[in-house]
Amino acid sequence: MSPKYYLISAIGTAALAAPAQAALPEPVRIMIETAIKSGIDSDVQAIAKLAKATNPDDVAEIDAMVAEHRKARQELAAAAQMKKKQAGFFENWDGEGEIGGFRTTGNTSNTGVSGGLKLDKDAVNWRLKFRAKADYQRSNGVTTRERFQASLEPEYKFDDRFYAYGLGLFERDQIQGFDSRYTISGGLGYSVIKNKDVTLNIKAGPAWRFTEFTDGGSDSSLAGLLGIDFDWRISKNLKLTQDAGATVLADADGFTAATAIFSSATNSFTGTTGLTAKLNGKLSARFAYTIEHETDPPDGRVKTSTQSRATLIYDF
The missing domain is CATH 2.40.160.40 (monomeric porin ompg)
Incomplete structure (x- = not known):
């Protein structure tokens, strides 16, 4: 058999032997999502900090969730400001x-x-x-x-x-x-x-x-x-x-x-x-x-x- 075959076989065997990266545990995900739904930034930061301390392998995923939350809040704030600017005199009372x-x-x-x-x-x-x-x-x-x-x-x-x-x-x-x-x-x-x-x-x-x-x-x-x-x-x-x-x-x-x-x-x-x-x-x-x-x-x-x-x- 060719050396190329042995190389591909070895890579496949190593991939099967390597442990899969653990996904963020569902209870932790639910806890973070609940904090995000509350809209209280201090709660989101506290929960995220605790989640990263207890799940060090999932720091990147937790940071991504928090970053997405911040982006959504910024977009909502920008939309609210634009709505105020465009509102007529008899609106928003x-x-x-x-x-x-x-x-x-x-x-x-x-x-x-x-x-x-x-x-x-x-x-x-x-x-x-x-x-x-x-x-x-x-x-x-x-x-x-x-x-x-x-x-x-x-x-x-x-x-x-x-x-x-x-x-x-x-x-x-x-x-x-x-x-x-x-x-x-x-x-x-x-x-x-x-x-x-x-x-x-x-x-x-x-x-x-x-x-x-x-x-x-x-x-x-x-x-x-x-x-x-x-x-x-x-x-x-x-x-x-x-x-x-x-x-x-x-x-x-x-x-x-x-x-x-x-x-x-x-x-x-x-x-x-x-x-x-x-x-x-x-x-x-x-x-x-x-x-x-x-x-x-x-x-x-x-x-x-x-x-x-x-x-x-x-x-x-």
Whole structure:
């Protein structure tokens, strides 16, 4: 027989004698795939590291699975960014509606209603926020609260944390002594904390305020605005938020909020603390406590008022 025959025979015999490369064990594969499906990168990295330590012969296959996962996430992120860029003005809005009320009889007769609307549009380089809230209350036949607020706030994002804001705010509260009050402001904001469960945003800037009082007088003045917005998702179905500073309307996700506007006429401080609990699907319940303080209100008006409010929220 020829030497070529013996060479081919020897190669075939060696191939049959060599042990086959072990495939990645199925339980390990399932564990890695489950981590990838969760979408939590830290979990994927931890599971992959453990899998490579216990299966050193399969490092290349594990690395390939992780690399494919990263590539898929990058492609999804790029597609989401492109969708935001191409979306029209009336697309990609989300928000929530809020309504609550109460009635008591007996020694006192009280009736009150409260409603609110929150709309948000988040684009690639900018955000747009609209807030509206109305409260009405009567006690023993006398109107004791009648307040309406609406605001529009565009934000331009310099990066993931730093942004510029503009604010247009309208308020009406005849019980507090003014038919209308307009506030315009612009400045800078920064996200101090920004993660899945906790966010803390601060903003500040100059402002201009014009007020028309119920007695026919009016006042305009320069002001300064300071705002703090703190959100804490305590659990999957429970959220606490706190705002302080210049956005008088509180975040509708369950919140605590405070706003301060400093002017040469009267300084305004508003603080709202709220707790929102998800009931089912898109329906949530919220309890909120608000403090409003004016340092120099019209004659006969109190400086500080408070309100406790329980409402139902519907996300859309």
